[in-house]
Amino acid sequence: MALGRVQDLAAANEPALASAHFGPVTVILGDRSGKYPDGNQILLEGRDARAAFDTPRITRQFSAGLGAWFETVDLAILGHVHEDHVVGLPRLKNAGIFVHEGDLEAARSWKGLAEHYGYEPDVLAQLQPQIERDFDWQPCAHAQGYQDGASWDLGGVKVQAVHMPGHTRGHCVLWVEPIGLAFLGDIDLTGFGPYYGDATSSLIDFRKTLARVRELPASIWVTSHHRGVIQDRVTFEAALAAFISKIDQRSERVLELLRSGLHTIEALVQARVLYPPHANAVWLDGAERRTITQHLDELILQGLVERRDEQTFFVK
Ligand SMILES: [Zn+2]
Incomplete structure (x- = not known):
């Protein structure tokens, strides 16, 4: 053609x-x-x-x-x-x-x-x-x-x-x-x-x-x-394992921030779980909020975090 x-x-x-x-x-x-x-x-x-x-x-x-x-x-x-x-x-x-x-x-x-x-x-x-x-x-x-x-x-x-x-x-x-x-x-x-x-x-x-x-x-x-x-599968599996481990690192970061005295979603959003402090985009807080909320939900299900009221979260 x-x-x-x-x-x-x-x-x-x-x-x-x-x-x-x-x-x-x-x-x-x-x-x-x-x-x-x-x-x-x-x-x-x-x-x-x-x-x-x-x-x-x-x-x-x-x-x-x-x-x-x-x-x-x-x-x-x-x-x-x-x-x-x-x-x-x-x-x-x-x-x-x-x-x-x-x-x-x-x-x-x-x-x-x-x-x-x-x-x-x-x-x-x-x-x-x-x-x-x-x-x-x-x-x-x-x-x-x-x-x-x-x-x-x-x-x-x-x-x-x-x-x-x-x-x-x-x-x-x-x-x-x-x-x-x-x-x-x-x-x-x-x-x-x-x-x-x-x-x-x-x-x-x-x-x-x-x-x-x-x-x-x-x-x-x-x-x-x-x-x-x-x-090659070895490279793929290593990359996949590293990729998956980032999720658990974020859960650890949420726990660490809660232990440090930050107990509301907005405080966690400002401290950043996903992006570095210097990152800047109009949608960034929204992405942090949605991500952090899902990690808190998962940590509550795992019995590691408790919700004291609608706004505040504590490590058990
Ligand atoms: Zn995409």
């Missing part, structure tokens, strides 16, 4: 962009292996159809050749919805856009995305123009919902959605056969650890997901951010 093979375009037209190729799958790495706010782009070329997984900011850097290829994909399958995963959607005028039903409204409208984040109204009012500027954000009203187990046969390469919530309500791993590649999305195995700071995020679900993701019989794992591509 006149557009050329994506592998050739990525190699010849984008010398500045790092890429990896696994048969019909091309991974184009964003800045610093897709460190937020960038991300890694997966492109698939089957006999019958071409697809993109998510559409991060790296798509802004595509040359004319690769940009034309991207803009004519038949479908974009989103592993989940956040501002940094839907950047290229406005360029896909004729593609089918598929999103797990748990994240669907977040793709379709600002109201849906605002409820997905769940931050305070004044924070959301500041956030909207920021993500329109930084992530080219637009609602995608024609996005269609899919369910756990949904599959797409591209011709010689098949994609299946495996619902793995926690980061968001609809977060899925996208599983590619026959090559055994798992696109992990924001189960991103970064040093930061799992993010479950939004309204539809769930620490309980993320813990279950982290146990299940280990069982996938993959030989290649691709994350949206920073880690990029992992091609």
Whole structure:
């Protein structure tokens, strides 16, 4: 076809962009292996159809050749919805856009995305123009919902959605056969650890997901951010174990702050559990609040913390 093979375009037209190729799958790495706010782009070329997984900011850097290829994909399958995963959607005028039903409204409208984040109204009012500027954000009203187990046969390469919530309500791993590649999305195995700071995020679900993701019989794992591509199970399992340990470190931090005399959620939010003291973003307190609340709930269930009244918490 006149557009050329994506592998050739990525190699010849984008010398500045790092890429990896696994048969019909091309991974184009964003800045610093897709460190937020960038991300890694997966492109698939089957006999019958071409697809993109998510559409991060790296798509802004595509040359004319690769940009034309991207803009004519038949479908974009989103592993989940956040501002940094839907950047290229406005360029896909004729593609089918598929999103797990748990994240669907977040793709379709600002109201849906605002409820997905769940931050305070004044924070959301500041956030909207920021993500329109930084992530080219637009609602995608024609996005269609899919369910756990949904599959797409591209011709010689098949994609299946495996619902793995926690980061968001609809977060899925996208599983590619026959090559055994798992696109992990924001189960991103970064040093930061799992993010479950939004309204539809769930620490309980993320813990279950982290146990299940280990069982996938993959030989290649691709994350949206920073880690990029992992091609051996030993490295994957070590990264996964370190990622999981961040959750327990946060629980320890909450206990330590409670013991130090901070007993309200707002005091814990100001002391920071998730982010360093110098970090600054309009949504940051909201993410801390949601995260800390879930850790307190878990610590109460474990019998380590008691709630004296609606506002105050103590170590038992
Ligand atoms: Zn995300």
